[in-house]
Amino acid sequence: MSVQQNTASPKVRLFDELRIAILTLELRPGADLDEARLSERYGLSRTPLREVLRELAGEGYVELRENRGARVSDMSYTTLRDFFLAAPMIYGAILQLAAQNRTSQQLDKLQQAQDQFVAALRMGSPVERTLANYRFHQITGEMAANVYLLPSFKRLLIDHARIGMTFYKPVNNEMAGNLSKASQQHDDLIKAIRQRDDVRAAELAGEHWNLSRGQIELFVTPQGLEAPLGNLSLSNSRTA
Amino acid sequence: MSVQQNTASPKVRLFDELRIAILTLELRPGADLDEARLSERYGLSRTPLREVLRELAGEGYVELRENRGARVSDMSYTTLRDFFLAAPMIYGAILQLAAQNRTSQQLDKLQQAQDQFVAALRMGSPVERTLANYRFHQITGEMAANVYLLPSFKRLLIDHARIGMTFYKPVNNEMAGNLSKASQQHDDLIKAIRQRDDVRAAELAGEHWNLSRGQIELFVTPQGLEAPLGNLSLSNSRTA
DNA sequence: TGTATGCATTTTGTATACAATAATGAAATT
DNA sequence: AATTTCATTATTGTATACAAAATGCATACA
Numbered sequence: 450m451s452v453q454q455n456t457a458s459p460k461v462r463l464f465d466e467l468r469i470a471i472l473t474l475e476l477r478p479g480a481d482l483d484e485a486r487l488s489e490r491y492g493l494s495r496t497p498l499r500e501v502l503r504e505l506a507g508e509g510y511v512e513l514r515e516n517r518g519a520r521v522s523d524m525s526y527t528t529l530r531d532f533f534l535a536a537p538m539i540y541g542a543i544l545q546l547a548a549q550n551r552t553s554q555q556l557d558k559l560q561q562a563q564d565q566f567v568a569a570l571r572m573g574s575p576v577e578r579t580l581a582n583y584r585f586h587q588i589t590g591e592m593a594a595n596v597y598l599l600p601s602f603k604r605l606l607i608d609h610a611r612i613g614m615t616f617y618k619p620v621n622n623e624m625a626g627n628l629s630k631a632s633q634q635h636d637d638l639i640k641a642i643r644q645r646d647d648v649r650a651a652e653l654a655g656e657h658w659n660l661s662r663g664q665i666e667l668f669v670t671p672q673g674l675e676a677p678l679g680n681l682s683l684s685n686s687r688t689a
Numbered sequence: 690m691s692v693q694q695n696t697a698s699p700k701v702r703l704f705d706e707l708r709i710a711i712l713t714l715e716l717r718p719g720a721d722l723d724e725a726r727l728s729e730r731y732g733l734s735r736t737p738l739r740e741v742l743r744e745l746a747g748e749g750y751v752e753l754r755e756n757r758g759a760r761v762s763d764m765s766y767t768t769l770r771d772f773f774l775a776a777p778m779i780y781g782a783i784l785q786l787a788a789q790n791r792t793s794q795q796l797d798k799l800q801q802a803q804d805q806f807v808a809a810l811r812m813g814s815p816v817e818r819t820l821a822n823y824r825f826h827q828i829t830g831e832m833a834a835n836v837y838l839l840p841s842f843k844r845l846l847i848d849h850a851r852i853g854m855t856f857y858k859p860v861n862n863e864m865a866g867n868l869s870k871a872s873q874q875h876d877d878l879i880k881a882i883r884q885r886d887d888v889r890a891a892e893l894a895g896e897h898w899n900l901s902r903g904q905i906e907l908f909v910t911p912q913g914l915e916a917p918l919g920n921l922s923l924s925n926s927r928t929a
Numbered sequence: 930t931g932t933a934t935g936c937a938t939t940t941t942g943t944a945t946a947c948a949a950t951a952a953t954g955a956a957a958t959t
Numbered sequence: 960a961a962t963t964t965c966a967t968t969a970t971t972g973t974a975t976a977c978a979a980a981a982t983g984c985a986t987a988c989a
Contacts, residue, residue: 460972484941494974496736499942500743507747509840516941516980528836535837538782546774596768597775597848600749600840608837700942724971734944739972756950756971 463491464501471510471521472583472610473576478524482511509604524611532612533662536605540586541654543602547592548642548650556643559588563635570628575614578628583610585635592642609661616668627664634660703731704741711750711761712823712850713816718764722751749844764851769909772852773902776845780826781894783842787832788882788890796883799828803875810868815854818868823850825875832882849901856908867904874900 457465470476488498502519505511511519551559566581573581583606590602634657641649697705710716728738742759745751751759791799806821813821823846830842874897881889 485939495941496973496975500739500972503740503743503747507743509836518941531835531837534786535782535835538778539837539841542775542778595771595775596749597771597779597841597845600844601779601837602841604840605837725969735971736943736945740942758971 459491459493460497460501463487463493463498464504466491467501467505468510469580471505472607472614473579474611474614476521478521478611480521482519482521484518509607522607524608528608529612532605532608535601536609537655537658539598539602539605540658541651542598543590543593543595544638544642544654545593545647545651546595546598547589548645548647550594551592551642551645555588555592556639559585559592559639559642562588563632563639566635567632570632579610579613582613582631589638589642612665616665624664624667627660630660631657699731699733700737700741703727703733703738704744706731707741707745708750709820711745712847712854713819714851714854716761718761718851720761722759722761724758749847762847764848768848769852772845772848775841776849777895777898779838779842779845780898781891782838783830783833783835784878784882784894785833785887785891786835786838787829788885788887790834791832791882791885795828795832796879799825799832799879799882802828803872803879806875807872810872819850819853822853822871829878829882852905856905864904864907867900870900871897 467476467482476482482502484495484498484502488495491498502511502513506513506519509522512522513519562581562585566578566585569578569581586606586609587603590599590606593599593602634653638650638653638657641647641653707716707722716722722742724735724738724742728735731738742751742753746753746759749762752762753759802821802825806818806825809817809821826846826849827843830839830846833839833842874893878890878893878897881887881893
């Protein structure tokens with residue numbers, strides 16, 4: 450991870466730590482955010498804390514309810530459906546624009562993010578992997594640099610990270626293989642973006658998305674268990 | 690306009706009035722928002738005022754700069770280009786989803802908004818026309834009800850209103866005709882949405898967008914003046 | 930037993946005072 | 960005369976105190 454970070458103001462620190470905690474599900478969707486508790490924990494009075502909560506709400510991390518405090522943005526099967534509808538379109542557009550508009554500095558940053566992603570795949574925790582992947586796509590958003598697309602893109606990235614934390618635990622070989630495929634696709638994306646090949650970038654966006662979707666579906670609709678119903682509880686039926 | 694509105698809390702009132710003022714260019718892009726002045730004007734202390742500014746920033750109405758106050762979100766030719774890129778895609782998606790998901794109550798609201806739009810066309814000011822059009826499309830956004838698309842859609846609506854205020858002043862017959870065409874397209878959209886015909890709705894979205902784009906282009910690239918260069922300043926050359 | 934009512938507690942919302950930072954302008958130096 | 964420096968002023972950021980609203984709980988009642 451990067452070195453200096455402690456110079457940031459307490460407000461920025463609070464903002465970032467809450468963001469990370471939400472992205473990594475350390476703060477669960479729907480969790481209540483108590484102002485008094487948070488302000489004490491971060492050594493900040495409630496006034497700036499409330500401002501931070503509003504800024505987080507603006508980006509979709511939390512939801513504010515009048516006279517009833519803030520909570521971490523919820524995720525239901527409805528939002529999962531919304532996600533599946535919106536993500537391919539927005540990701541495609543962002544990556545296409547990224548290929549058109551990227552600067553060479555941004556390209557370097559993207560490569561660094563990918564290096565961290567690879568490192569996280571090899572020996573990192575799910576949290577590190579999720580954050581590295583988040584960072585990779587965040588940079589493509591910066592490259593695209595379209596003020597009208599970014600709000601939705603950022604919102605998608607938040608929940609993609611959270612969905613990933615839920616569903617991307619590789620329990621079998623197929624899932625583990627998917628992760629290395631994802632890494633390969635990142636490399637291909639960098640190449641296309643470097644060459645300013647926006648058509649290829651959009652194409653890769655589609656492939657990357659399909660892989661991601663497949664991974665999620667492996668969890669949402671797992672292969673059914675094989676034991677016949679009546680026998681299921683035989684081996685360890687102690688109660689009743 | 691609607692009747693009761695004064696029951697709202699001063700905070701909500703401030704929020705809405707600022708929103709309207711920004712949408713109608715009463716507050717110009719880039720304009721400074723002084724906290725002290727605003728808080729005095731609305732009889733609200735700076736604490737809740739600052740919270741309102743952050744909420745407005747979250748939706749893209751204003752931009753916050755650390756230690757340097759808020760200003761109305763800027764518009765440049767860069768953002769205009771971004772707008773042209775993003776708008777057709779997002780509008781199409783929103784209207785398609787609106788046709789799929791609308792409730793009958795929402796349909797009624799949409800018809801009311803269209804009635805107000807027609808009224809504004811007949812005898813209203815540009816401000817009323819812009820706000821009625823804004824409201825119409827805002828309702829289609831509610832119908833679509835996709836949390837990931839809405840942030841970008843809302844951001845587009847803000848600047849579409851502001852661009853409209855700049856460019857939709859009908860100075861000739863073609864422009865006036867465009868407005869009645871737009872109204873006709875709204876009627877067609879309502880019909881498609883009522884029938885849950887999402888394909889037709891997406892198609893109409895494209896047509897509606899093309900009309901809007903043409904209107905803007907009429908202003909951005911007007912027909913050149915015809916007088917030859919050397920003679921241009923002859924008739925009223927008083928200085929030099 | 931289930932439901933309503935009112936009080937006590939907790940939590941959120943607002944105002945004000947003060948601290949920190951940025952903007953302004955006058956004086957001094959080159 | 961132009962530019963830098965420094966003090967003054969204006970504006971933003973934060974802490975605290977208080978007001979308002981919501982929550983939880985005990986009691987009364989059907």
